[in-house]
Amino acid sequence: MPDDQSSIDPRPRSWIDKIAQVFSDEPTDTKSLLELIRNAEQDQVLDADALSIIEGALQVSSMQVRDIMIPRSQVVTVPAVLAANDIIELIIKASHSRFPVIGDNVDNVIGILLAKDLLPLALNTAADKFKIKDVIRPATFVPESKRLNVLLREFRETRQHMAIVIDEYGSVCGAVTIEDVLEQIVGEIEDEYDVDDDSYIKKFDEQNHIVKALTPVDEFNEYFSTDFSDQEFTTVGGLILQQFGHIPERGETIRIGPFLVTILNADSRQIKLIKVTSTTTSDLG
Numbered sequence: 001m002p003d004d005q006s007s008i009d010p011r012p013r014s015w016i017d018k019i020a021q022v023f024s025d026e027p028t029d030t031k032s033l034l035e036l037i038r039n040a041e042q043d044q045v046l047d048a049d050a051l052s053i054i055e056g057a058l059q060v061s062s063m064q065v066r067d068i069m070i071p072r073s074q075v076v077t078v079p080a081v082l083a084a085n086d087i088i089e090l091i092i093k094a095s096h097s098r099f100p101v102i103g104d105n106v107d108n109v110i111g112i113l114l115a116k117d118l119l120p121l122a123l124n125t126a127a128d129k130f131k132i133k134d135v136i137r138p139a140t141f142v143p144e145s146k147r148l149n150v151l152l153r154e155f156r157e158t159r160q161h162m163a164i165v166i167d168e169y170g171s172v173c174g175a176v177t178i179e180d181v182l183e184q185i186v187g188e189i190e191d192e193y194d195v196d197d198d199s200y201i202k203k204f205d206e207q208n209h210i211v212k213a214l215t216p217v218d219e220f221n222e223y224f225s226t227d228f229s230d231q232e233f234t235t236v237g238g239l240i241l242q243q244f245g246h247i248p249e250r251g252e253t254i255r256i257g258p259f260l261v262t263i264l265n266a267d268s269r270q271i272k273l274i275k276v277t278s279t280t281t282s283d284l285g
Contacts, residue, residue: 034058053186056184060181063148064145065143065151065163070176071174074250075100077102084118087113096115098162098177109164111138112138140162148181151176162176207278211274213272214237216230217236241271248271260276
């Protein structure tokens with residue numbers, strides 16, 4: 001009987017397999033998965049925001065740190081030799097929350113300084129006793145080739161929000177934050193550079209302005225007293241894209257008229273946010 005039973009077992013399993021095959025048209029790769037969820041969005045099973053987040057999450061697994069890192073030249077660092085008052089002045093001007101602290105040069109990162117850790121100095125008159133090495137946090141170093149999904153998991157496990165990016169020779173080539181990774185999934189996250197929804201241009205300091213790429217050219221001209229043509233492109237982003245000749249990455253710069261334009265935020269499809277710098281304050285509105 002056991003032999004007879006075993007001889008008929010494969011038959012019902014084969015029917016189950018056939019039925020399962022009919023009803024389980026599962027995607028076998030990322031491309032087919034994306035096609036499936038896009039069809040779900042078209043059928044209104046998912047909304048556009050959910051689709052965008054899923055696409056971003058899938059994209060993260062194929063991206064590396066070098067694709068989104070803040071370039072070395074754009075990283076605001078704090079020299080360990082600075083006095084407390086000078087550090088506070090630097091932090092206020094930069095308006096960031098985390099800063100790599102360096103020794104003799106940028107390649108010698110000794111830790112990460114959190115702006116909130118300097119709050120006691122505002123209540124303590126004994127700033128001359130301040131030692132930056134007493135408040136800095138350990139720095140995390142990651143290779144520029146690290147996958148973003150792996151980095152995100154490490155950020156979550158270690159509760160770190162910033163990592164120093166190094167190249168194959170061990171030199172610092174930039175920095176990356178957890179916000180940079182999350183923006184690849186959920187889209188742009190507002191930070192100290194962001195402009196209010198009801199305005200296009202935000203004055204950062206005497207020589208720098210933060211400008212949305214969607215700023216109309218005529219509004220840009222009115223603010224900065226310039227005369228860029230809006231016949232071919234109606235937005236500043238379109239004007240800058242024409243000058244680059246390609247979709248620029250964050251940190252790329254180009255000179256347009258009297259301004260040096262730095263890309264602050266962009267993805268593979270469009271420019272989102274720029275910094276406009278003038279060498280003379282008279283050029284700025």
